[in-house]
Amino acid sequence: MHKNILHKHLGESFKNLPPLLQQAHSGDIHLHGSVVVKRGNLLANLIANIIKMPPANSNCNLDVYGSHNEDVMKWQRHFENHVMESTFRLQGDYLTESLGPINLLLKLSIINNKLIYNVEQSSIFGITIPKPFQPKLTAFEMEYNGLYRFHVSINLPIIGLLIGYNGDLHIT
Template identity: 30%
Template sequence: MDAAVRSLFAQVLGPAFGTLAAPVHALHVAQGMNRYRGEVQVERGSTLLSRLVAATTRLPPAGNGPLCMEIDASPLQERWIRFIGGRAMPSRLWREGDMLCERLGLATFGFRLDVTDGTITWRVARVRVFGVSLPARWFTGVGARESADGDRYRFDVWASLPIAGLLVHYQGWLDVG
């Protein structure tokens, strides 16, 4: 496949992209506007600081229920909107070198992606808020995992910070086929 038409995730992951589980591959190879439906369970932190940080990054509210996810993908960037609990959580993703960057609310994250047994694991390598770099070691409690359960795409996203504690932990599935 020509680099000009390779998906964003195919570019970031390189040869490892071909080893992804079928539902994970299907989600990340699709181009243009796609809508997926599934279910999500969301746990939120309860401290004042965790609620403040969660609000500035537009994290989803606590609860269990339906999830609608819209992804508008091109080889240069992707726009994701997760509709959870009646609220939208938008983000934008793009590539910088071998890193996948995501702008979520006031924060911009740089992630290293690893593939093991068809599963993608996201690890924070860099964080900027208002253009100011923050120590990556503060964000070791932030990450995600994308996997498959039969024909379903599964996700598990967690975020906790020193002092603030748990910000959010959400997990669930999407039908991608």
């Protein structure tokens, strides 16, 4: 099997991912389905708009186009008419995610057949955010009844929910 950056980051534990998740993180992929997008209060909504997060939508069509290579992984998410793109690269023992002005230093793990994303450090516009002020990310992927199930929730200190989105997607 060709070792892309996610495989390199997870090492031999990549083989412990459910087959559907291995497929979702190999080569060029397309995921599609319906998801729920939630946003927080007025201030959170303003921040989400500034950093170009998708709008709230209780029944949003989502198409995800992924490309997984040896040195880079790209995911382009189409929340109906809103596009959000992430670029992932290896940085030592970590995976970095660049999402517009935001950079996350991630450590991924597999727990109970779920791929869990843990943020070790974050920055915005190149400025490292001190730990007490860092956003709290809850993110996982799993296989559920033959579908790719995911959940992402970002909470800010004091403000609360910035954005959350989750759903079940088909791999084509």
